[in-house]
Amino acid sequence: MKNNITFLIFSALALVACEPEFDKSVDDAGFYSAGEADFSNYIALGNSLTAGYADDALYLQGQENSYPNIMAMQFAHAGGGDFVQPLVDDNTGGLLAGGTKIAEPRMILAFEGENPSPVILDREPTTDITNHIGEPVNNMGVPGAKIYHLVAEGYGNISGVGTTANPYFVRFASSAETSVIADAAAQDPTFFSLWIGNNDILSYATSGGVGEDRTGNTNLQEYGSNDITDPNVFAAVYKQMLDALTANGAKGAVANIPDVTSIPFFTTVPYAPVPLGEAEAAQLNQGYAEYNQGVMLLAGFGLVSQEEAERRQISFQTGQNPVVIIDEDLTPLSNPRTGEEIPSLRQTTPEDLIVLRASSFIGTTVGDDPQQVNGVSVPLDDQWVLTPEEQELVSNAQTQYNATIKALAGEYELAFIDAQAMMQQVADGGIPFDGGVLTSVYATGKAFSLDGVHPTAKGYAMVANAFIDAINDRYQATVPGINPGAYPDVFVK
Incomplete structure (x- = not known):
C-alpha cells in the first residue's frame, strides 16, 4: 500500500492578471455618486472574512486586499474618507504575545518533487499583540469571532487571551473592558458593513462536528468554542448591533452566510480516496x-x-x-x-x-x-x-440565521448581499471576470486561499463587487466596481 495519498493536483497558477478596466475613468470628477449613502466614515464589522484573513493567517497583503479595504478605495470616488486597518507587521502571518508565538505563519504552496503542496511558511511571526495600534480603526474584522463575541465586554483584554478574549482584538481595542460593537459605535459611522455569523456554524463544521448544537440554549456560559449558536441568541445580538450602528442615522450593508458545502475545505477530499x-x-x-x-x-x-x-x-x-x-x-x-x-x-459515502x-x-x-x-x-x-447528521444541524442553524439577516436588512432598510447564492455560484461552475473564472476548485480555482475556507485576493475582490452592487442598488449610488483579475490568488514559494 502506498504510504501517502496525494489529493492536490494543480495546473496553472496565475498569480496576477490584467489591470481593471472601467467604462469611464474613475478619475472623472462628478461621475460617481454616493446616492442616498454617506461613505465619509465607513466602518466594517465581522470576523476573519472582514479582516482579510487568508491562507490560514492574517498577513499584510491579505489585509490590503480585504474586501472592506477594496470597497473603501472605491468609496473614495464617491465621497469616502480615510480607511484605517489594524495592519500587521509583514507578510509572514502569525502572532506573538510578549515574544511567545501564539499563532502560526501563513500557508504557501511549495513544490516538493513533482507535486506542489500547501505548507506553513518557515519563518517566525513578528507581530506582537502587546504592541497596541493606538488609534481607532475602520476595519474591525476580528478573526475567530462569533456573533456574540462582538458585543462581549473584555473581548480585547490581553489577560483573557486563551479563554475569554481574542488576540486580534487586543491589538486595537480602545480599552480592556470595551466590546467591538462599542468601539464601532463610538466612532459614529456614517456607513457600515456587517458580515458575521459564519463562525457560529463554521467552527462546528470544520471540527468535523466536535461540538454541541446549542439550539434552545441561550446560556452563553455553557457554550464551547465549536458549538453551534442558538438562532434566538443570533437574532437578538444581530438586532442589538444594528440598533447601535444605526442610532445616529448610519446606512449600511449586511451579508448572509454561505453553505459549508460550497467551500473547498469540505469538497476537495473525495469520499473514496x-x-x-x-x-x-x-x-x-x-x-x-x-x-x-x-x-x-x-x-x-x-x-x-x-x-x-x-x-x-x-x-x-x-x-x-x-x-x-x-x-x-x-x-x-x-x-x-x-x-x-x-x-x-x-x-464513508458520497454524503459524507x-x-x-x-x-x-x-x-x-x-x-x-x-x-x-x-x-x-x-x-x-x-x-x-x-457526517450527514452533522451537516443537517449546520444547515438548520444557517437557514434560521439567514432568515434573521434578510428580515433585519428589510426592517432597517439596509443593502442585502446574498453571499450564500454567490458562493454557490462559485461552486456550481464559477463567476467569470475579465481574465478568467473564479471557482471553488482547491488552489487552481482562484477564489479560495490555501486554507480552503477564506478567499484569495481575487475572491475578496469578488465579494467587494457583490457589496458594491447591492449598495448601489439600495442607495441609488454609482460606486465603481473592480476587476478581480487585477488581484493575486495563490502564493507559490
Missing part, C-alpha cells in the same frame, strides 16, 4: 470479517436494525475505496458475552464530507507499522468527517 490492489483489498476484508459478522449477529438479536448493520459493513475492492470512520451517531454496541464495546465503524486537513495523512502509516494505515486499518476519528 484510498487506492488498493487486489491483494491489499482481500487482506483488509479478511481483517474486518469478524467485525462484520459480529454486527450482523447483533442485528439478528434485534440490538441494532438490519439497515444500520448493513451500513456498518466494511468492504474493500480493487481501485478507489472509502475510508473507515468512527461515527458517533451509530447505535452503541457491545459484545453480549464479554461486555466489550464494539467500535462504531462504517465507511471529509475535511481538507485529513488529506495530509489518509493512507499514511502509523509509525513504521505497514499494517496500521490511517483511514483503512486505523479508522478516522469523528473530527475528520462531517
Whole structure:
C-alpha cells in the first residue's frame, strides 16, 4: 500500500492578471455618486472574512486586499474618507504575545518533487499583540469571532487571551473592558458593513462536528468554542448591533452566510480516496470479517436494525475505496458475552464530507507499522468527517440565521448581499471576470486561499463587487466596481 495519498493536483497558477478596466475613468470628477449613502466614515464589522484573513493567517497583503479595504478605495470616488486597518507587521502571518508565538505563519504552496503542496511558511511571526495600534480603526474584522463575541465586554483584554478574549482584538481595542460593537459605535459611522455569523456554524463544521448544537440554549456560559449558536441568541445580538450602528442615522450593508458545502475545505477530499490492489483489498476484508459478522449477529438479536448493520459493513475492492470512520451517531454496541464495546465503524459515502486537513495523512502509516494505515486499518476519528447528521444541524442553524439577516436588512432598510447564492455560484461552475473564472476548485480555482475556507485576493475582490452592487442598488449610488483579475490568488514559494 502506498504510504501517502496525494489529493492536490494543480495546473496553472496565475498569480496576477490584467489591470481593471472601467467604462469611464474613475478619475472623472462628478461621475460617481454616493446616492442616498454617506461613505465619509465607513466602518466594517465581522470576523476573519472582514479582516482579510487568508491562507490560514492574517498577513499584510491579505489585509490590503480585504474586501472592506477594496470597497473603501472605491468609496473614495464617491465621497469616502480615510480607511484605517489594524495592519500587521509583514507578510509572514502569525502572532506573538510578549515574544511567545501564539499563532502560526501563513500557508504557501511549495513544490516538493513533482507535486506542489500547501505548507506553513518557515519563518517566525513578528507581530506582537502587546504592541497596541493606538488609534481607532475602520476595519474591525476580528478573526475567530462569533456573533456574540462582538458585543462581549473584555473581548480585547490581553489577560483573557486563551479563554475569554481574542488576540486580534487586543491589538486595537480602545480599552480592556470595551466590546467591538462599542468601539464601532463610538466612532459614529456614517456607513457600515456587517458580515458575521459564519463562525457560529463554521467552527462546528470544520471540527468535523466536535461540538454541541446549542439550539434552545441561550446560556452563553455553557457554550464551547465549536458549538453551534442558538438562532434566538443570533437574532437578538444581530438586532442589538444594528440598533447601535444605526442610532445616529448610519446606512449600511449586511451579508448572509454561505453553505459549508460550497467551500473547498469540505469538497476537495473525495469520499473514496484510498487506492488498493487486489491483494491489499482481500487482506483488509479478511481483517474486518469478524467485525462484520459480529454486527450482523447483533442485528439478528434485534440490538441494532438490519439497515444500520448493513451500513456498518466494511468492504474493500480493487481501485478507489472509502475510508473507515468512527461515527458517533451509530447505535452503541457491545459484545453480549464479554461486555466489550464494539467500535462504531462504517465507511464513508458520497454524503459524507471529509475535511481538507485529513488529506495530509489518509493512507499514511502509523509509525513504521505497514499494517496500521490511517483511514483503512486505523479508522478516522469523528473530527475528520462531517457526517450527514452533522451537516443537517449546520444547515438548520444557517437557514434560521439567514432568515434573521434578510428580515433585519428589510426592517432597517439596509443593502442585502446574498453571499450564500454567490458562493454557490462559485461552486456550481464559477463567476467569470475579465481574465478568467473564479471557482471553488482547491488552489487552481482562484477564489479560495490555501486554507480552503477564506478567499484569495481575487475572491475578496469578488465579494467587494457583490457589496458594491447591492449598495448601489439600495442607495441609488454609482460606486465603481473592480476587476478581480487585477488581484493575486495563490502564493507559490
